[in-house]
Amino acid sequence: MNFNPNLLDCAPAPIAEAWSWVNNPDTGKLIDMCQAVPAHLPPQSLRDYLGDAICKGEGASYTDIRGILPLREALADDIESRYRGNVNADDIIITAGCNQAFCSVIDTLCQPDDEVIIPLPSYFNHLMWLSIRGVKPRFLSFDAKTALPNPQQAAALISPRTRAIVLVTPNNPSGATYSPECIEAFYQLASAHNIALIIDETYRDFIDVNLPIHGLFEHREWRNHFVHLYSFSKVYSLTGHRTGAVVAGPALLEQIKKVQDCTAISAPHAGQLAALYGLQNLHDWKLEKARELQVRAEAIKTAFEHPDLNYRLICAGAYFAYIEHPFNTPSRSVVKQLIEKFDLVSLPGSYFGPKQEKFIRFAFANVHETHFNEVVRRLIGSQQEVF
Numbered sequence: 001m002n003f004n005p006n007l008l009d010c011a012p013a014p015i016a017e018a019w020s021w022v023n024n025p026d027t028g029k030l031i032d033m034c035q036a037v038p039a040h041l042p043p044q045s046l047r048d049y050l051g052d053a054i055c056k057g058e059g060a061s062y063t064d065i066r067g068i069l070p071l072r073e074a075l076a077d078d079i080e081s082r083y084r085g086n087v088n089a090d091d092i093i094i095t096a097g098c099n100q101a102f103c104s105v106i107d108t109l110c111q112p113d114d115e116v117i118i119p120l121p122s123y124f125n126h127l128m129w130l131s132i133r134g135v136k137p138r139f140l141s142f143d144a145k146t147a148l149p150n151p152q153q154a155a156a157l158i159s160p161r162t163r164a165i166v167l168v169t170p171n172n173p174s175g176a177t178y179s180p181e182c183i184e185a186f187y188q189l190a191s192a193h194n195i196a197l198i199i200d201e202t203y204r205d206f207i208d209v210n211l212p213i214h215g216l217f218e219h220r221e222w223r224n225h226f227v228h229l230y231s232f233s234k235v236y237s238l239t240g241h242r243t244g245a246v247v248a249g250p251a252l253l254e255q256i257k258k259v260q261d262c263t264a265i266s267a268p269h270a271g272q273l274a275a276l277y278g279l280q281n282l283h284d285w286k287l288e289k290a291r292e293l294q295v296r297a298e299a300i301k302t303a304f305e306h307p308d309l310n311y312r313l314i315c316a317g318a319y320f321a322y323i324e325h326p327f328n329t330p331s332r333s334v335v336k337q338l339i340e341k342f343d344l345v346s347l348p349g350s351y352f353g354p355k356q357e358k359f360i361r362f363a364f365a366n367v368h369e370t371h372f373n374e375v376v377r378r379l380i381g382s383q384q385e386v387f
């Protein structure tokens, strides 16, 4: 058999690879900050509701390609109340998770050798899909002082083959939340050049609700250039139910329906029911979980102020902390040794694009804040070792 050379060039799935370095997961000593997964189950009320619904036979069938109407209506209302602006059910297609949303949008916009502008560090699955599809990433460099991408740099990279700019905010892996002004500048750039601004906002529910996110949905013509990607995975602890969304204008949605029909046909029906239950019933639960994560982000920042620590916290927020390690060694080797000798599981910066060897990512949402001092103690211990 011969394989697609684009796939052969693509790095292996990162989480599985990092876990393959763990020899002994059951010692009780492991601190797992590898994958971004909620540390808790969905609330009992959601589990009871879904169990009953499935027993009654609900959720067993395909749905409309776009997803069930009540879910699209509820998500449109949720977006309007969080962002203001104008969004309705016809602007939404429910997908099998946010990763499928991204893949489908790229397939809708790009052909091989087209270009997409994407800031470093970049979410690894975005990079993998671009690579598999033969779409060329044009990277924006990482400014470790601000952790914000630079729209002027993006302007200089736009070519006749540029189809989209991709942002992730709050960011995976850096944890940075981009300012409304920064996002607006990217929107203006995209609309001036008639390209798409794709923003993956998987972690948007973890931003303090008193802070504005961005005002893009308030633009009368947002549908011409803005593509919002969303996930129900983290907010309601539904990672296994594979439910996300694309929010975009009618021209893009008309085309993406063809991709959806060939790949998922429709997003998992049971996941859609669970997501709808979440939107209708779990507002307070969602806020409580977001507050817990905000406490956790502050706690990791405080733990990293330890005077003996040579690892530097670059940024922390939502689910992630991006950390500069003190060694002149590739990040993979640092992560491997942290696993083998210190039972700390994280991900190497090299998974997040070029020039990230100095960094490692902690998905701190998985770990209760009472463990952060122990994390720092082990990191300090690792400084004595020759990596």
Ligand SMILES: Cc1ncc(COP(=O)(O)O)c(C=O)c1O
Pocket: 036, 096, 097, 098, 099, 100, 123, 168, 172, 200, 202, 230, 231, 232, 233, 239, 242, 243, 244
């Ligand atoms: C930025 C980003 N987008 C998408 C996803 C995947 O979301 P979903 O489970 O909805 O496919 C993740 C999960 O880690 C993520 O970090």
